[in-house]
Amino acid sequence: MRPAIVIVGAGPAGLAAAERLAEAGCAVSVLERMPTIGRRLLMAGRGGLNLTHSEPFDRFVTRYGAARSWLEPALRGFAPDDLRRWADGLGQPCFVGSSGRVFPLAMKASPLLRAWRARLDALGVRLLTRHDWTGWDEAGRVRFVGPQGDRPQGDGMRGEGTMPADAVLLALGGASRPRLGADGRWTALLEEAGIGVAPFRPANCGFVTNWSREFCDRFAGTPLRGIALMLDGVPDEGGAGEDARVRGEAVVTRRGLEGGAVYALSARLRERIARHGTARLMIDLRPDMACDAVAGRLARVRGRESLSNLLRKALRLPPVAVALLREGMPHGESPPRDAVALARLVKAVPVVATAPDSLERAISAAGGVRRAEIDARFMLRARPGVFVAGEMLDWEAPTGGYLLQACFATGHAAAGGVLDWLQEQGKGRYPSCP
Numbered sequence: 001m002r003p004a005i006v007i008v009g010a011g012p013a014g015l016a017a018a019e020r021l022a023e024a025g026c027a028v029s030v031l032e033r034m035p036t037i038g039r040r041l042l043m044a045g046r047g048g049l050n051l052t053h054s055e056p057f058d059r060f061v062t063r064y065g066a067a068r069s070w071l072e073p074a075l076r077g078f079a080p081d082d083l084r085r086w087a088d089g090l091g092q093p094c095f096v097g098s099s100g101r102v103f104p105l106a107m108k109a110s111p112l113l114r115a116w117r118a119r120l121d122a123l124g125v126r127l128l129t130r131h132d133w134t135g136w137d138e139a140g141r142v143r144f145v146g147p148q149g150d151r152p153q154g155d156g157m158r159g160e161g162t163m164p165a166d167a168v169l170l171a172l173g174g175a176s177r178p179r180l181g182a183d184g185r186w187t188a189l190l191e192e193a194g195i196g197v198a199p200f201r202p203a204n205c206g207f208v209t210n211w212s213r214e215f216c217d218r219f220a221g222t223p224l225r226g227i228a229l230m231l232d233g234v235p236d237e238g239g240a241g242e243d244a245r246v247r248g249e250a251v252v253t254r255r256g257l258e259g260g261a262v263y264a265l266s267a268r269l270r271e272r273i274a275r276h277g278t279a280r281l282m283i284d285l286r287p288d289m290a291c292d293a294v295a296g297r298l299a300r301v302r303g304r305e306s307l308s309n310l311l312r313k314a315l316r317l318p319p320v321a322v323a324l325l326r327e328g329m330p331h332g333e334s335p336p337r338d339a340v341a342l343a344r345l346v347k348a349v350p351v352v353a354t355a356p357d358s359l360e361r362a363i364s365a366a367g368g369v370r371r372a373e374i375d376a377r378f379m380l381r382a383r384p385g386v387f388v389a390g391e392m393l394d395w396e397a398p399t400g401g402y403l404l405q406a407c408f409a410t411g412h413a414a415a416g417g418v419l420d421w422l423q424e425q426g427k428g429r430y431p432s433c434p
Helices: 012-023 039-047 057-077 080-089 110-122 186-192 213-219 260-276 291-299 307-315 319-327 339-347 402-424
Strands: 004-008 027-032 094-096 101-104 126-129 132-136 142-145 160-163 167-170 197-203 207-209 223-231 245-252 256-258 279-284 349-356 364-369 386-388
Touching (some): 012 402, 057 402, 080 402, 167 402, 223 319, 260 349, 291 339, 307 319, 386 402
Antiparallel strands (some): 142 160
């Protein structure tokens, strides 16, 4: 008889695990409480599905910070090149963008998800939507509530019911974007079982700043293109490393600042705010020019020009950047007219971040099942036969393909852990297992 595996969560980690386990000959059922599968994947594909990144692997793994030491084996086991080959096998070949990010040629998630669904169907994977996991019963069977509320029906696959399993793999996501299914409600079930869960915190998020209400209201939604951000006072307490300065784009919001360049620094910003109450960023409005070159251009424009005209003619700064310079000055003071002093301000406009944006608005979340709670196979030490993968685990990474790559990789690794454990229990032989 084939081992019965229940996977809870039909995101990238859960579906990657389902595919590997079904290919190994297991009978796989996936419970998903939302009406459709892969909602976070579809959301990620709205602006172009950034699957992974093409940078050298030794550089790639540094993006996971403190979690690198225990995530690296999984990332090596299912590396960025493996993810690209997998997508190609689904008829979704990839290309490398100018930033090194990897995208399907279709630039959408829906064709890939349709092809993936067809492959899982062909492998016999049962995808049960609107099935909400509610824990385990006294016999260790998986409990759930299905589409018909709490009315048991027929074979137990509708209403409140239970499902036997030789192993369970949890891939319920973190706690950001709850409307897509990842709301962190599962933490109470695991904590009741004595499993340690680190509190969720926003990651890859925007920040509230000290900018005036007038500035935010006027420029909300306006991009800051071609800038560089850096943490003031780096290296910081945690060791800022070479990524303390990030080039990219950001967007002014009604509360402050968000965007790719901000997300790359969000973990350090969040931790510094937690320690000190605020964190100071410096914005370089002309990162492609040295300070002396900026000063030289400013000095060549006639002094009678207004500040806006001076900055527009000398540096082609847009109105939002000119207003930002004014926001960077102490209250009541105007930007300097001296070319050298003004150049220094252009190269390092101070911004005080006072709080991260809400968890619900964050792209991803830090926190989750603590590393000490799982073994090298991603199995819960306190509950043998139960495995965890994806954003449920306590790790974080910047945007750029690193989030999806780790979800696929940990799903793949946890599935390997399931196969290894089943073999130990005498429930089959799996040649792919160590």
